Amino acid sequence: MPELILDISMSLDGFVAGPNPTLEDPLGQGGEQLHEWVIGTKAWREAHGQEGGQEGVDSDLAAELVGQASATIMGRRMFSGGAGPWEEDPNADAWWGDNPPFHHSVFVLTHHEREPLELKGGTTFTFVTDGIESALEQARAAAGDGDIRLGGGADVAQQYLRAGLLDRVQLHVVPVLLGQGTRLFESNGGSLELARVGESPSGVVHLDYRRP
Amino acid sequence: MPELILDISMSLDGFVAGPNPTLEDPLGQGGEQLHEWVIGTKAWREAHGQEGGQEGVDSDLAAELVGQASATIMGRRMFSGGAGPWEEDPNADAWWGDNPPFHHSVFVLTHHEREPLELKGGTTFTFVTDGIESALEQARAAAGDGDIRLGGGADVAQQYLRAGLLDRVQLHVVPVLLGQGTRLFESNGGSLELARVGESPSGVVHLDYRRP
Numbered sequence: 317m318p319e320l321i322l323d324i325s326m327s328l329d330g331f332v333a334g335p336n337p338t339l340e341d342p343l344g345q346g347g348e349q350l351h352e353w354v355i356g357t358k359a360w361r362e363a364h365g366q367e368g369g370q371e372g373v374d375s376d377l378a379a380e381l382v383g384q385a386s387a388t389i390m391g392r393r394m395f396s397g398g399a400g401p402w403e404e405d406p407n408a409d410a411w412w413g414d415n416p417p418f419h420h421s422v423f424v425l426t427h428h429e430r431e432p433l434e435l436k437g438g439t440t441f442t443f444v445t446d447g448i449e450s451a452l453e454q455a456r457a458a459a460g461d462g463d464i465r466l467g468g469g470a471d472v473a474q475q476y477l478r479a480g481l482l483d484r485v486q487l488h489v490v491p492v493l494l495g496q497g498t499r500l501f502e503s504n505g506g507s508l509e510l511a512r513v514g515e516s517p518s519g520v521v522h523l524d525y526r527r528p
Numbered sequence: 529m530p531e532l533i534l535d536i537s538m539s540l541d542g543f544v545a546g547p548n549p550t551l552e553d554p555l556g557q558g559g560e561q562l563h564e565w566v567i568g569t570k571a572w573r574e575a576h577g578q579e580g581g582q583e584g585v586d587s588d589l590a591a592e593l594v595g596q597a598s599a600t601i602m603g604r605r606m607f608s609g610g611a612g613p614w615e616e617d618p619n620a621d622a623w624w625g626d627n628p629p630f631h632h633s634v635f636v637l638t639h640h641e642r643e644p645l646e647l648k649g650g651t652t653f654t655f656v657t658d659g660i661e662s663a664l665e666q667a668r669a670a671a672g673d674g675d676i677r678l679g680g681g682a683d684v685a686q687q688y689l690r691a692g693l694l695d696r697v698q699l700h701v702v703p704v705l706l707g708q709g710t711r712l713f714e715s716n717g718g719s720l721e722l723a724r725v726g727e728s729p730s731g732v733v734h735l736d737y738r739r740p
Contacts, residue, residue, distance in 0.1 A: 328699075328713070329542070329712075329713030330541070330542040330711075330713060477705075487540075488733070489701075489733040491733075493689075493713060495715060496715050499542075500541075501540070501541030501542060501705060520537075520565040520586060520700050520701065520702050520703070521700070521701040521703075521733065
């Protein structure tokens with residue numbers, strides 16, 4: 317059975333974006349630090365037509381993630397960056413360029429109806445206004461036997477988490493404390509058990525940090 | 529140089545205790561799940577005079593942690609559990625029993641002055657009313673060349689973190705979402721860089737969970 321996979325980078329203190337996001341700085345203050353690990357890898361750079369980059373664990377995982385999903389679901393702000401909805405901002409499309417890195421169907425959760433947007437390289441953005449379950453259903457149909465990647469942001473991830481629809485959570489915990497911003501896990505009044513893939517019996521991860 | 533080490537178990541969503549702590553349930557609802565990994569190990573059980581327990585990664589680490597520090601700093605609630613201060617609760621001492629597992633000097637941050645409490649097995653509780661820096665100074669003097677363990681709770685950990693006094697953070701991330709409770713990292717308006725000990729160049733930890 318294809319899985320709905322949340323794949324997201326988070327600071328050690330639980331933030332997936334820094335405070336005060338703007339159009340120029342959509343990840344908020346300090347938020348770009350959360351993605352440096354992947355942008356610096358050979359695999360990510362290759363997938364984006366760039367040379368160089370680091371090899372190793374991070375790059376191997378980035379390569380795996382690039383090819384993992386056959387459809388993607390994302391929130392409206394992840395589609396148009398820090399920009400407002402497309403009714404308000406004609407540049408909202410420019411965020412992912414004319415050849416986005418998905419190469420499959422992307423379903424964008426939004427309150428604003430819009431015709432699908434077909435771009436180069438096999439990426440089609442479809443705009444879903446009737447909720448997360450509808451988006452998942454459409455993504456499943458598009459993905460066939462493949463998995464579906466939930467790209468974010470935090471709000472969309474929380475909606476799927478609360479609804480019990482996430483099958484897998486791939487978290488990249490970045491060794492930085494942002495102090496403020498958007499939390500992946502807000503207090504939600506619920507609880508959920510998770511099983512860690514392929515590790516010790518307890519599933520506990522032991523992290524060890526020092527001041528640099 | 530001896531280090532001040534925070535060693536604490538945290539849920540994946542960032543909580544070190546569950547909601548609504550009481551005298552009977554000082555870790556709050558669901559909070560005991562955070563410590564099951566260590567209580568279930570052979571090393572922890574041996575250190576507490578019990579038989580059995582699991583061997584492996586968790587137990588090896590528990591053994592290392594047991595012998596790691598030469599002094600401990602903790603908050604008042606960690607000393608007396610969910611009970612009130614000793615002025616209000618004559619059972620506040622009973623929390624750690626008459627032979628606590630520290631076997632070294634423990635410095636308790638509190639607003640209530642009190643004479644030191646010497647117990648079996650080499651554990652002495654000293655009560656510090658003049659702040660975190662004084663506690664650290666006294667703990668350094670007691671520890672000699674050894675490290676100092678910061679036991680918690682979250683409030684004390686945050687004070688040391690904000691003051692830039694923590695040298696090392698050992699976090700045990702438990703694969704459970706508590707949804708509510710006491711966060712280790714509250715929004716604090718500051719930011720801090722950390723370096724991960726002995727891992728990939730980026731220091732990022734890649735976690736992978738599934739619904740059980």
